Amino acid sequence: xxxEKTQAIVIRTFPLKEFHKIITFYTPDFGKVKAVAHGVKSxxxxxxxxxxxxxxxxxxxxxxxxxxxxxxxxxxxxxxFDAIRSDFTRITYGCYFAELVxxxxxxxxxxxxxxxxxxxTYQFLAHADDVPLLARGFEIKFLDCAGYGPELSRCVHxxxxxxxxxxxxxxxxxxxxxxxxxxxxKNRDGAAFTIAPGSCELLKMLRKSEWERFNQIRAxxxxxxxxxxxxxxxxxxHTERSLKSLKFIENVL
Ligand SMILES: [Zn+2]
Numbered sequence: 001x002x003x004e005k006t007q008a009i010v011i012r013t014f015p016l017k018e019f020h021k022i023i024t025f026y027t028p029d030f031g032k033v034k035a036v037a038h039g040v041k042s043x044x045x046x047x048x049x050x051x052x053x054x055x056x057x058x059x060x061x062x063x064x065x066x067x068x069x070x071x072x073x074x075x076x077x078x079x080x081f082d083a084i085r086s087d088f089t090r091i092t093y094g095c096y097f098a099e100l101v102x103x104x105x106x107x108x109x110x111x112x113x114x115x116x117x118x119x120x121t122y123q124f125l126a127h128a129d130d131v132p133l134l135a136r137g138f139e140i141k142f143l144d145c146a147g148y149g150p151e152l153s154r155c156v157h158x159x160x161x162x163x164x165x166x167x168x169x170x171x172x173x174x175x176x177x178x179x180x181x182x183x184x185x186k187n188r189d190g191a192a193f194t195i196a197p198g199s200c201e202l203l204k205m206l207r208k209s210e211w212e213r214f215n216q217i218r219a220x221x222x223x224x225x226x227x228x229x230x231x232x233x234x235x236x237x238h239t240e241r242s243l244k245s246l247k248f249i250e251n252v253l
Pocket of ligand 1: 155156157158159160181182183184185186
């Protein structure tokens with residue numbers, strides 16, 4: 001058993017008996033870490049307030065190989081992202097990002113890129129003018145980091161360039177093949193659907209833009225609907241379930 005120290009963001013909490021909690025962290029060094037915080041709900045616990053969902057801090061835990069649950073020794077808060085907690089829409093989206101990371105990221109597979117993406121997204125979330133657009137940006141960037149990013153420029157069946165003439169009629173997107181199909185291959189997937197060329201270009205822009213640029217990007221209602229459909233279907237395909245927080249956003253916000 002070794003004591004390990006790493007930065008971490010709390011992406012899930014679950015009560016365990018009266019005083020304990022099972023916490024899922026996302027860390028840059030160990031990927032997803034699931035650990036028990038013993039006695040954390042007791043009034044005497046020094047960890048009490050720090051292990052809340054979305055908190056970023058320094059985690060010390062006892063690591064044992066091949067154990068499903070590790071043990072939390074200490075967690076000292078670096079950033080509680082207070083600016084998003086007072087805003088219902090922003091905190092709800094924040095919880096969705098955490099659930100998305102929890103649903104796709106594998107335990108024990110370290111990805112500093114995913115950790116940085118989550119941390120910078122929470123920092124920027126407080127200042128985003130268009131929160132659903134930021135969510136689409138998070139989704140495409142996260143899919144890229146996790147190795148599931150859709151192909152947006154070349155036909156996923158024959159490899160030809162999907163630009164030019166095809167643009168006038170819209171871009172055909174296949175969830176199953178993982179990206180765009182050219183005019184010749186568009187019937188390969190009966191479930192493929194068409195999006196406006198502008199929505200495809202916007203998606204490419206979200207993929208490569210820094211958060212600082214997001215407030216300058218404008219999206220039409222149609223762009224919003226199409227990007228939500230493309231990314232939402234894509235995520236559901238890869239997680240093989242629908243995410244609770246995404247349903248909540250659709251029903252309540
Ligand atoms: Zn093709």
